[in-house]
Amino acid sequence: MIRFENVSVTYDGQSEPTVQNVDFEVPEGELVLLVGPSGVGKSTVLGAVSGLVPHFTGGTLRGRVTVAGRDTRTHKPRELADVVGTVGQDPLSHFVTDTVEDELAYGMESLGLAPDVMRRRVEETLDLLGLSDLRNRPIATLSGGQQQRVAIGSVLTPHPQVLILDEPTSALDPAAAEEVLAVLQRLVHDLGTTILMAEHRLERVIQYADQVALLPSPGAAPVLGTPADVMAISPVTPPVVDLGRLAGWTPLPLTVRDARRRAADLREQLEQRDSNTPKGRGELRDQPQPTRSRRETTPPTRRWLRRAPSTPRSPYTAEVQALAITREHVQALRKIDLTITPGETVALMGRNGAGKSTLLSALVGLLEPTKGTVQVGGVTPHRTAPPTLVRQVGLVPQEPLDLLYADTVAAECTAADADANATPGTCRTLVTELLPGVTDDTHPRDLSEGQRLALALAVVLTARPPLLLLDEPTRGLDYAAKARLVTVLKALAAEGHAIVLATHDVELAAELAHRVLLLAEGEVIADGPTAEVVVSSPSFAPQVTKILAPQHWLTVAQVRQALA
Structure with a gap:
């Protein structure tokens, strides 16, 4: 054909x-x-x-x-x-x-x-x-x-x-x-x-x-x-294949069902390891934990991460109280109460149309609350001028071209440095980290979807906002690019940045998020540690969790660390 x-x-x-x-x-x-x-x-x-x-x-x-x-x-x-x-x-x-x-x-x-x-x-x-x-x-x-x-x-x-x-x-x-x-x-x-x-x-x-x-x-x-x-x-391989390679299974499984049929020995090895761990369930200890203060962290080596964000006036990077938003006669959000602390990574999950992007838009000031309040870094986003707001909160939208308007990567970086009042070269350093191999004269529209997203993320990060919002950040990213993104976001969280990402990528949430909020019909229906929320959800559980249930493993990296 x-x-x-x-x-x-x-x-x-x-x-x-x-x-x-x-x-x-x-x-x-x-x-x-x-x-x-x-x-x-x-x-x-x-x-x-x-x-x-x-x-x-x-x-x-x-x-x-x-x-x-x-x-x-x-x-x-x-x-x-x-x-x-x-x-x-x-x-x-x-x-x-x-x-x-x-x-x-x-x-x-x-x-x-x-x-x-x-x-x-x-x-x-x-x-x-x-x-x-x-x-x-x-x-x-x-x-x-x-x-x-x-x-x-x-x-x-x-x-x-x-x-x-x-x-x-x-x-x-x-x-x-x-x-x-x-x-x-x-x-x-x-x-x-x-x-x-x-x-x-x-x-x-x-x-x-x-x-x-x-x-x-x-x-x-x-x-x-x-x-x-x-x-x-x-x-590029999915988690089920990565787990099969780690366990030495031949032929490699392609489905959760095939992997579960072969996983009895692996579950037994992990169970023995778990019973020999004096502090309890090792798989939950391996989950990332939010950083509450800079003194608790070791500064990363990347020079573009060395300067910490300014300390918010309140103990929260962002605080949402009784938030409701109506759009085009549709109740998009209902009575949302949410606090986000420095160093915390929160994944917003739920079916399409549940209100995830609307909540991000409210946090960045693109939408005015119908009821309730939103505070970010001590300011009200929809009432704050963009030059001030950009230093408090940044949004990488679902469509990166909404942020990119220059003719070349170099011009985008120069404009980002100027808008953020950052040292010249700050944005370009970020681009090199996130997007290796892309030249200065490349037009953003000539980049792939994943490459454009990486460029938009670099533009937003140039202002080093204490609160970083990402809407479907892994759309168009392969596994290697996703791993680079995870490394960067973990380093930012370790520096004290709060990160909120709306995502359908359950594997990303399992690897990166400290906490998951499940939304449905504009309401929060679950809010808790990632391991607790996703393990209890058949739809949002990652492949490794489904394969190794009832044990609560989330990623291949956790399993590899345990076996080592």
């Missing part, structure tokens, strides 16, 4: 191809997962199938890509629209109508389908993706995850033969991700739809793939094989 024949793509202004020697085939009715580190060209490979590369992006495509027999060099995206449906990393850039129902119908209208067919398919898709309650909602009022589901639905209604999906579950909560992946599996198995999908959260999708195409490094030829064979050599 999809055939790459010795394909290479070189963008204008670049001396080396972004991808080259791409030569493989995606058979009809299979789901092929495209994996690899950030920046290796996965989005470029996907764009070559839909015709966006090079017709929309520019550059030079050598070789040949055919879809259902059509050559993408001679067929523009609109001439492939009846065959190929595409959902990119940024769903907002694809929407052309105002409401959910209209967006689901638009693609079919463009193809001239009969009204009764359109009505039936819209209803089916609303039910498939759990969008029935949102059918009349303006798209602009939806959460990022809800928008992602609408974007997926808009390409399902025309019933394309081929689906191209770039990070389709990155903004979805665990339950919604499972629902979407179940729908995709039904399309493959029951309707013979061909799917080529790139996804960094392999723990969610690897078990659904028929084949995996690995792009190991920029410019390297892809490796195609079964999921088990490719995961054995891949530089």
Whole structure:
């Protein structure tokens, strides 16, 4: 169905191809997962199938890509629209109508389908993706995850033969991700739809793939094989595979079910270790603990972290009392009481539309409370001038380009230094730490989604705010980039910075957060230590917890430390 024949793509202004020697085939009715580190060209490979590369992006495509027999060099995206449906990393850039129902119908209208067919398919898709309650909602009022589901639905209604999906579950909560992946599996198995999908959260999708195409490094030829064979050599692997490698299991497990069947001996080893630990349950002692004062910490070696944030006037970095917010006649938050202490890392979790991004917006002053109060560093955010507020709280939004406006990385860093009144070079040092290998003259729009997020984080950190807010910070990040982010955030917490992150990434919360708040319908339904909250939740428990239950292990790193 999809055939790459010795394909290479070189963008204008670049001396080396972004991808080259791409030569493989995606058979009809299979789901092929495209994996690899950030920046290796996965989005470029996907764009070559839909015709966006090079017709929309520019550059030079050598070789040949055919879809259902059509050559993408001679067929523009609109001439492939009846065959190929595409959902990119940024769903907002694809929407052309105002409401959910209209967006689901638009693609079919463009193809001239009969009204009764359109009505039936819209209803089916609303039910498939759990969008029935949102059918009349303006798209602009939806959460990022809800928008992602609408974007997926808009390409399902025309019933394309081929689906191209770039990070389709990155903004979805665990339950919604499972629902979407179940729908995709039904399309493959029951309707013979061909799917080529790139996804960094392999723990969610690897078990659904028929084949995996690995792009190991920029410019390297892809490796195609079964999921088990490719995961054995891949530089990016989900926790279940990492645990299998640690335990020496062969073949490597790809699902929690497979791993649990082999984990009896490992659980016994860990149980013996636990019973020999005099201070109690070692796995809970290994959880990170918030730092209450600078005297309790050892200063990190990074020179950009040496200066501690100013001490807040109150014992809390932020304090929220009886907060309620109404947006577009929707009660987004209800009676939220929350205190955040210096050095504490808090994960906000919950289904899409639960109010996580709204709470972050209130903390950074983008939304005014309908009722209640918000205090950050002794100031009221929505009443504080930006030059003052930027030194108290910083937000890395779900869409990093909302913060990035300059033409080059160097210009972004220069502007960030000036806005924060920081020493010249402060932001660039952060970029080097978070984003190694990116040159000063790179345009932010030429970066991958994960690279743009790292640049936005560096811009926000330049002002060294005592409170750092991140909205879906691992969206678009591979495991190596996520590990670098975790290292930086742990160092900031050790310095006394408070961190609040809204995330659907249960593995990130398990590794980084001291505390988890579960939101539902705008209310806090659980608030406690990470180990207690996520272990008791089937939806939000990380893979290691599910595999080794009833023991309360959260990460592969904890298990490795125990076995050592």
